[in-house]
Amino acid sequence: MQKKIVSVSLGSSKRDHTVDVELLGQDFNISRIGTDGDFAKAETLLKELDGKVDAIGLGGIDIYLYSGTTRYELVDGAKLRDVVKTTPVVDGSGLKNTVEPEAVKYLAAMPEFDVANKTVLMVSAVDRFGMAKAFSEVGSKTIFGDLIFALGVKVPVYTMDKLASLADELLPKIVKAPFSTLYPIGAEQDAEPDPKYSEFYDEADIIAGDFHYIRRYMPPRMDGKIILTNTVTERDVEALKNRGVAYLITTTPEYQGRSFGTNVLEAAFLVLINKPWADISPEDYLGLLKQLDYKPLIRKLN
Numbered sequence: 001m002q003k004k005i006v007s008v009s010l011g012s013s014k015r016d017h018t019v020d021v022e023l024l025g026q027d028f029n030i031s032r033i034g035t036d037g038d039f040a041k042a043e044t045l046l047k048e049l050d051g052k053v054d055a056i057g058l059g060g061i062d063i064y065l066y067s068g069t070t071r072y073e074l075v076d077g078a079k080l081r082d083v084v085k086t087t088p089v090v091d092g093s094g095l096k097n098t099v100e101p102e103a104v105k106y107l108a109a110m111p112e113f114d115v116a117n118k119t120v121l122m123v124s125a126v127d128r129f130g131m132a133k134a135f136s137e138v139g140s141k142t143i144f145g146d147l148i149f150a151l152g153v154k155v156p157v158y159t160m161d162k163l164a165s166l167a168d169e170l171l172p173k174i175v176k177a178p179f180s181t182l183y184p185i186g187a188e189q190d191a192e193p194d195p196k197y198s199e200f201y202d203e204a205d206i207i208a209g210d211f212h213y214i215r216r217y218m219p220p221r222m223d224g225k226i227i228l229t230n231t232v233t234e235r236d237v238e239a240l241k242n243r244g245v246a247y248l249i250t251t252t253p254e255y256q257g258r259s260f261g262t263n264v265l266e267a268a269f270l271v272l273i274n275k276p277w278a279d280i281s282p283e284d285y286l287g288l289l290k291q292l293d294y295k296p297l298i299r300k301l302n
Contacts, residue, residue, distance in 0.1 A: 002027040004052075005267045007260070008045050008080075009034045009059030010185040011212070015233055019255040024291060028268055032059060032260065037186020039076070043083050051086040055270045057263030060189075060212075061179050063091040066129040067167030076179040088270055090277050092262030095269065097130035098285040099262065103228065103251040103296040104134035113226065113247075115140055121204035123149045123213035126167050131208060131228075136160050143204060148197055149213045150174075150182045156200060184212050195219035211236065218243065223302075231261040241301040248299045259297070 002020075005028055009015075013034035021028050035041040037060075049056060063077035081089045108115040116139035125132035125144045135142050136159075144157040147166070151174075157163050174182065184191075189212055198219035201207060207214055208228040215236065223244035230252040232240075240248055250259040270277060273284050 002029055003054040003268075003271050004028075005030045005055050005057065005264060005271070006049055006053050007032040007057035007059045007264045007267070008042055008049070009061075009261075010037050010039070010042060010179070011060035012036060012186060012189040014190060017233075017256075017258045017260070019258070021255050023268060024272060024288075026272060028271075030255070030260065030264060030268065032264065034060070035186075037180065037188070039080070042080055046080060046083045046089075049087065050084045053087055055267035056084060056087050056089045057261070057267040058089060058091045059261050059263050060185055061091070061183070062093060062127050064093045065126040065167075065171055065175060066093070066097070067126065067171060068129065068164050070168065072171040072175045074175045074179065088267075088277055090263055090266045090270055092264075092266045093127070094277070094280060094282075095262045095266040095285055096128055098282045099265075099289060099294070100128055100131040100251050101134035102286070102289065103249070104131060104138060106296055107228070107249065108138040115206070118205040118226075119143065119203060120206040120208055121145060121200050123207070123209040125163055125209070126171065128209055132163065133160060135208070140206070143200060145197075145200060145213075148200065149217065154197070184216050188216075191216075193218045201225070215239075228296075230259045232259050234258075237299070237301070245301050248301055250297045250299075253294055254297055 011034045013036050016032055016034055018031040058080055061077045062074055063081055064071045107113050119141040120135045121143045122132050123145045126146055144163050147153040147155045194217055197217045201219050206226045211229040211231050221244055224246045226247045227245055228249045230250045234257055252259055252265050269288055273280055
């Protein structure tokens with residue numbers, strides 16, 4: 001019997017997509033439905049889907065942000081999760097902290113990318129702490145842009161220790177703020193990029209993390225850059241190519257021309273593993289990734 005996965009996103013409905021795929025002999029119908037930043041619409045849709053699909057992913061918002069091993073719950077993300085009473089709900093955070101560090105290690109082992117000697121701009125690390133830690137561990141020079149891209153404070157962070165201390169100081173307050181003040185949702189995802197932070201893009205060889213943050217402030221030229229992200233459409237790929245980006249590397253697989261978010265893949269994995277989300281370990285995710293032979297998708301653009 002086909003399993004149904006639906007990602008309910010606060011993002012633009014222009015990015016909606018539906019595919020049928022087979023994973024380890026199980027057929028899936030996977031849909032992404034954008035609500036254009038409308039929380040009430042997202043809540044209504046979640047209530048309608050509850051009990052009628054096999055798993056739900058929350059897109060365009062997180063339930064949890066991280067500082068090392070400390071997990072902070074976003075108030076707005078938790079509100080959406082708690083609307084659903086029966087169907088399992090995930091936000092992709094568990095899989096991010098598994099698949100994305102593996103992607104960094106995979107690239108670091110490829111001499112042509114020379115990741116250890118590259119400067120990496122991570123537009124936001126608190127939602128991808130595993131990736132941030134992995135870049136630090138392989139020796140990359142890191143620029144963490146959490147203060148810049150989420151809070152509009154033009155102060156880069158250069159070390160994991162400083163990132164963790166800032167996260168522990170600020171996240172207890174940040175998670176209570178309206179999510180729309182922290183992240184582009186709805187029509188903001190379709191707005192023309194504002195290159196006001198272009199100097200940080202210019203300084204980096206690799207630009208990594210959430211694509212909507214990357215896109216929101218990307219400059220007109222990004223010649224020779226490597227982008228490590230996911231959730232890109234063909235239109236996004238063309239925009240990066242036109243800016244001179246050398247490589248686009250996505251951490252989640254592409255289905256029918258679309259790289260979905262980690263929340264979608266995590267929802268499918270939840271069905272395959274057949275455990276409550278809280279009981280799934282990194283080893284469970286890694287085991288499935290190995291069975292599926294998932295590797296980062298490397299696309300040369302220029």
